Amino acid sequence: MEHSHHDSHPLPFWRKYLFSIDHKVIGIQYGLTSLFFLFFGFSLMMLMRWQLAFPGKPIPFLGKFFGDGRAPGGIMLPEFYNELGAMHGTIMVFLGVVPLGVGCFGNLLVPLQIGAPDMAFPKLNMASYWVFFLGGLTMLVSFLLPGGAASSGWTSYPPLADIATIGQTVWLLGMVFLITSSLLGSVNTITTVLQLRTKGLTFMRLPFFVWAQLVTAFLLLLAFPPLEAAGILQLMDRLAHTSFFLPSGLMVSGRPIEASGGGSVLLWQHLFWFLAHPEVYVILLPGMGIVAEIIANNIRKPLWGYRSMVYSVLFIGFMSFIVWAHHMFLTGMGTVISSFFQATTMIISIPSVVILSCLLISLWGGSIRTNTAMLFALAFLPMFGIGGLTGLPLGLSISDIHLHDTYYVIGHFHYVVAPGVIFALFAGIYHWFPKFTGRQMNEFLGKVHFWPSLILMNCIFFPMLIMGLAGVSRRLYDGGLQYLHAQPVLPLNRIISSSAWLLAVAQLPFIFNFVFSIFKGKKVTSDNPWEATTLEWQTPTPPGHGNFKTVPIVYRGPYEYSVPGASKDFTPQNEP
Amino acid sequence: MDAIPYTITPREDTGLYNARLGIWLFLSSEVMLFGALFATYVILRLGALDWPRGASLLSVPLGTFNTVVLIASSVTMVFAWVSLKEGNLGKYRLTMGLTILLALLFMAVKLFLEYLPKFRHHHYPSENTFLAIYFTLTGLHALHVLGGVVVNAYFWGPGAKMWHVEPERFTNRIEIAGLYWHFVDLVWIFLFPILYLL
Amino acid sequence: MKSKKYLIVGLSLLLLTAMTVTVSRLNIGIAFAILIALLIATFKGSLVASFFMHLASERKVIHILLLSTLFLFIVLMGLILFGRLNVYEGMSHVP
Numbered sequence: 001m002e003h004s005h006h007d008s009h010p011l012p013f014w015r016k017y018l019f020s021i022d023h024k025v026i027g028i029q030y031g032l033t034s035l036f037f038l039f040f041g042f043s044l045m046m047l048m049r050w051q052l053a054f055p056g057k058p059i060p061f062l063g064k065f066f067g068d069g070r071a072p073g074g075i076m077l078p079e080f081y082n083e084l085g086a087m088h089g090t091i092m093v094f095l096g097v098v099p100l101g102v103g104c105f106g107n108l109l110v111p112l113q114i115g116a117p118d119m120a121f122p123k124l125n126m127a128s129y130w131v132f133f134l135g136g137l138t139m140l141v142s143f144l145l146p147g148g149a150a151s152s153g154w155t156s157y158p159p160l161a162d163i164a165t166i167g168q169t170v171w172l173l174g175m176v177f178l179i180t181s182s183l184l185g186s187v188n189t190i191t192t193v194l195q196l197r198t199k200g201l202t203f204m205r206l207p208f209f210v211w212a213q214l215v216t217a218f219l220l221l222l223a224f225p226p227l228e229a230a231g232i233l234q235l236m237d238r239l240a241h242t243s244f245f246l247p248s249g250l251m252v253s254g255r256p257i258e259a260s261g262g263g264s265v266l267l268w269q270h271l272f273w274f275l276a277h278p279e280v281y282v283i284l285l286p287g288m289g290i291v292a293e294i295i296a297n298n299i300r301k302p303l304w305g306y307r308s309m310v311y312s313v314l315f316i317g318f319m320s321f322i323v324w325a326h327h328m329f330l331t332g333m334g335t336v337i338s339s340f341f342q343a344t345t346m347i348i349s350i351p352s353v354v355i356l357s358c359l360l361i362s363l364w365g366g367s368i369r370t371n372t373a374m375l376f377a378l379a380f381l382p383m384f385g386i387g388g389l390t391g392l393p394l395g396l397s398i399s400d401i402h403l404h405d406t407y408y409v410i411g412h413f414h415y416v417v418a419p420g421v422i423f424a425l426f427a428g429i430y431h432w433f434p435k436f437t438g439r440q441m442n443e444f445l446g447k448v449h450f451w452p453s454l455i456l457m458n459c460i461f462f463p464m465l466i467m468g469l470a471g472v473s474r475r476l477y478d479g480g481l482q483y484l485h486a487q488p489v490l491p492l493n494r495i496i497s498s499s500a501w502l503l504a505v506a507q508l509p510f511i512f513n514f515v516f517s518i519f520k521g522k523k524v525t526s527d528n529p530w531e532a533t534t535l536e537w538q539t540p541t542p543p544g545h546g547n548f549k550t551v552p553i554v555y556r557g558p559y560e561y562s563v564p565g566a567s568k569d570f571t572p573q574n575e576p
Numbered sequence: 577m578d579a580i581p582y583t584i585t586p587r588e589d590t591g592l593y594n595a596r597l598g599i600w601l602f603l604s605s606e607v608m609l610f611g612a613l614f615a616t617y618v619i620l621r622l623g624a625l626d627w628p629r630g631a632s633l634l635s636v637p638l639g640t641f642n643t644v645v646l647i648a649s650s651v652t653m654v655f656a657w658v659s660l661k662e663g664n665l666g667k668y669r670l671t672m673g674l675t676i677l678l679a680l681l682f683m684a685v686k687l688f689l690e691y692l693p694k695f696r697h698h699h700y701p702s703e704n705t706f707l708a709i710y711f712t713l714t715g716l717h718a719l720h721v722l723g724g725v726v727v728n729a730y731f732w733g734p735g736a737k738m739w740h741v742e743p744e745r746f747t748n749r750i751e752i753a754g755l756y757w758h759f760v761d762l763v764w765i766f767l768f769p770i771l772y773l774l
Numbered sequence: 775m776k777s778k779k780y781l782i783v784g785l786s787l788l789l790l791t792a793m794t795v796t797v798s799r800l801n802i803g804i805a806f807a808i809l810i811a812l813l814i815a816t817f818k819g820s821l822v823a824s825f826f827m828h829l830a831s832e833r834k835v836i837h838i839l840l841l842s843t844l845f846l847f848i849v850l851m852g853l854i855l856f857g858r859l860n861v862y863e864g865m866s867h868v869p
Contacts, residue, residue, distance in 0.1 A: 244712075623858065758827045
């Protein structure tokens with residue numbers, strides 16, 4: 001049994017804030033670290049967008065700092081562009097969005113929402129964070145290596161990745177750390193949800209956010225190991241000169257490679273996408289969970305179709321394992337296997353639509369409050385809708401022939417991740433900020449953050465759909481300048497880039513608001529300022545060690561708002 | 577309220593205590609890890625023009641010996657747990673100690689009688705796909721054996737202090753360590769015929 | 775505590791190991807050899823799992839977890855293999 005900490009022995013600073021085993025501290029550690037990586041990854045993209053808008057022109061102000069190896073005379077080399085692209089993707093996915101959604105929000109809220117004193121394995125939780133931190137450090141350090149960081153795409157396809165500079169090896173090492181952290185975290189989450197639900201909290205009384213985190217944890221647990229295996233194989237190729245992914249007779253720069261051959265490049269793609277497809281649901285689901293919680297709270301009525309949403313999210317989890325090769329339609333697969341993956345891909349869109357529809361229908365007849373959190377949550381719905389719809393021609397192999405590896409793909413997935421999931425994460429920050437700090441973020445600044453962000457996101461990613469339809473390929477360091485078919489849509493590059501830089505400016509009110517409000521924000525007058533029903537709001541503010549003063553007992557479902565006959569328009573789950 | 581429930585007593589509806597669920601979840605991920613490597617072996621072998629019979633490049637007697645050693649260590653490991661269930665710390669020390677020694681024997685055979693001679697004759701993973709997958713599979717497995725040795729050694733030594741304070745919790749820890757150890761044995765039960773005999 | 779069963783299982787594992795090695799020396803063609811070797815290995819693995827790991831008397835939730843994992847492993851290997859079989863007409867070498 002853990003020793004009962006009756007705060008008579010205050011912990012030293014390094015054990016209270018650095019190596020804490022309290023899920024709330026760890027959640028905040030994940031949050032701050034991932035926010036840093038989000039802004040870092042965003043900055044990488046802003047550099048790329050200069051080259052795309054003004055190909056061959058020296059980068060203003062910063063150009064001289066990149067050295068001759070990356071930008072001689074301040075003009076971005078194609079190798080530098082590739083490095084930025086590969087690391088932007090890697091950092092945003094594995095160090096930004098997922099750690100924020102799972103490591104931060106998952107850690108902060110899952111134990112609280114199920115009435116538990118902490119996660120099932122608090123020390124393992126701490127280990128997860130520090131291994132994640134090591135992974136992030138490894139990725140950052142890789143920029144300093146000769147030849148720079150990884151530059152073979154976040155997808156690291158061989159044979160290019162096999163023969164790339166040393167940055168790729170360090171990328172693989174970084175991934176091993178991040179995958180390990182993720183695996184430890186998912187074991188913790190699943191055990192916590194299955195074992196530590198408080199009395200009366202049956203599965204069908206769980207907040208949708210917890211269901212989303214549970215499914216996400218299963219995806220991480222079972223989909224990551226094949227990528228870890230693939231990473232080991234690629235490390236062997238690079239360090240021990242094996243040929244797991246190097247086919248026989250491969251020529252590089254006119255000379256045959258010095259390796260035994262006999263490998264398969266598609267083997268990497270299968271192992272990579274077996275993880276990377278479920279990974280996009282790992283990106284999505286926590287965001288969807290956050291949106292569900294915030295909408296339920298701000299419409300003052302129960303969510304419509306809770307049961308359908310639960311079955312849908314479980315179905316998404318299952319299906320996400322059998323759609324991966326829709327990323328590989330153009331690799332020479334035959335019609336039978338392509339049809340299989342096309343069919344499963346079409347099917348998986350159904351539960352997403354169900355969840356979105358339930359959230360939309362929930363709004364009907366609701367008493368809608370339009371605070372900043374709700375604005376971001378509401379915006380998620382049409383933005384994710386566009387993202388999902390634009391995925392359909394990609395999932396159909398016949399149209400994918402035209403659209404694969406074009407800007408259409410970039411537009412599609414950014415719609416889902418950026419004005420989709422990242423908006424959901426912003427919503428979550430505005431919504432739960434008061435619980436963990438005891439202060440509110442400024443609503444006016446929140447709106448100043450929201451409206452320009454929404455408009456600019458669309459100005460960035462909608463033109464990408466058009467460019468992709470015109471046939472402009474992705475990962476081109478000149479943005480299509482040298483291609484005849486791209487000429488008519490080239491002006492869009494400048495619109496996209498300008499919008500991206502303005503989007504950065506639009507984040508300043510948020511950063512200021514966040515930091516300022518921690519110290520000087522308006523103090524909340526209640527433990528439950530949003531008048532919410534879920535258990536995390538039935539704790540002191542902020543929750544202390546052990547979270548609940550006494551073990552909460554749950555008597556009702558998660559969204560009992562406007563119960564007929566009740567004195568208030570919300571009835572907390574632990575109210576008899 | 578700050579103690580984590582169900583660390584020793586099982587929860588009624590799942591019937592498990594936390595660590596038992598946790599270790600099985602971890603082992604599932606390990607199944608996917610070794611499974612992916614096993615799938616790699618199958619795919620590469622099926623796509624190869626020719627593939628050597630394991631026995632022509634590897635020593636079947638050494639592989640068999642190591643298989644026997646690992647199986648024996650699994651038996652001693654389960655008896656280490658049984659000893660604790662029977663309240664016999666001395667017998668636990670003996671059986672757990674044997675488990676560790678057998679594991680070290682496995683590693684020694686692997687390193688000194690298999691790997692090093694291969695390297696001395698310039699047979700490296702880069703030579704052909706068979707050796708590549710052989711070294712990767714057995715190497716990763718060996719790392720898992722090493723991890724198990726470290727954990728078991730801790731529980732044989734300093735970790736055993738817990739027996740005197742919380743015997744039931746300590747017994748559970750050995751059960752969990754055992755589950756991991758049996759899994760490592762299980763992987764080798766598949767690796768041995770696939771690599772050495774086919 | 776009835777621990778004799780562990781010794782019996784241990785002995786069976788050793789016997790099965792001997793059997794695997796013996797069978798591998800017979801001249802029975804590679805396909806048959808693979809089948810027998812995997813069958814024996816699976817049986818040995820089941821013994822370890824059922825008795826040493828107490829899987830035979832374990833709770834349903836663990837069984838469901840492991841069956842799902844097994845299913846996913848079959849999906850991974852099966853679909854990759856099928857992908858290599860089902861290629862574009864006229865494709866001579868699968869990448």
